Amino acid sequence: MVTNVTSTSASSQQQQAAQTGSAQENRSLSSDFNTFIRMLTTQAKYQDPLEPLDSSEYAAQLAQFSMVEQQTKTNDMLTALVEKLGATDMAKLSSWIDKQARAVAPANFVGAPVTVSPAPLAAADKAYLVVRDAQGEIVDRYQVPVSAEPVVWTGKESDGSEREHGLYSFTIQSYKADELLLDEAAAVYHTVREAQVENGEVILILDGGQAILASMVTAVRANS
Structure with missing residues (x-):
């Protein structure tokens, strides 16, 4: 029997925490990005006509601008991907509930x-x-x-x-x-009462309290 498993609620809390941290980091990057744009615009507007900004320095700042912009877009994409994967994992877990799974494990009579x-x-x-x-x-x-x-x-x-x-x-x-x-x-055949995640593995809790890996299941059918 498998023990020391983590419930889907704990996994959900971890996902929410990760998404919150990602959102905070993204807001910080976005703020830095906007600040950088204002600074670059102000610098170009008030530069000395007799000593204009060196072209190589200007090119370097434009490169920095591009990197910040790309990082912001990448973070947006990663946040969307994490949210999508989280929703998919929860849907997969919930699909096990109240199904009858065939596996080698003691049956609850x-x-x-x-x-x-x-x-x-x-x-x-x-x-x-x-x-x-x-x-x-x-x-x-x-x-x-x-x-x-x-x-x-x-x-x-x-x-x-x-x-x-x-x-x-x-x-x-x-x-x-x-x-x-x-x-x-x-x-x-066992009735599945709960699905959990531990170290990337899906663990099924059966009606008698037995715990098995989802990979042990050889067939699934509707609960009669």
Whole structure:
């Protein structure tokens, strides 16, 4: 499980702070730019006709003028880009909320059946779904088809009663001639409750409090 994540609200505050600093810097540059123009105009207006401004010095001041102007325009463009990217990132994060994401992670059983996506070995002639509780104890094990078709774990005891609510993990055991070839974690669908950003990575908080990287998700579907 991933910990120490930064929420989208904290990320938004950091963006706002960065934009505020950029705006203040831009206002400062704009003020310097206007001051420079007034000084250059005044200097040209009141120069001594008998000792006019040296052409090389004038060219240097014009070059400075061009640099200040370009810096002001660049800052305007950067500010607009930051605002656009910030809006895009927030839109991407919000698109995860209340979706069902398929990933290898413990499922939060609260009474509803859990959809499991098995991936048994093609060479296997038998496959079993193994269910473990939060303590790692096996609570269920039964044979499933040697296929990638989804299977459903109902969460029911043998007498039909409902198992204890909580986190359960799933593995698929692949057998051939009674020999265990592979015991591999199986992906399940989880409802996404929150999306966060940490060091440039999108982290999804699932309905049971589990945290996974968005890069671990192999499928997304609408919440039924």
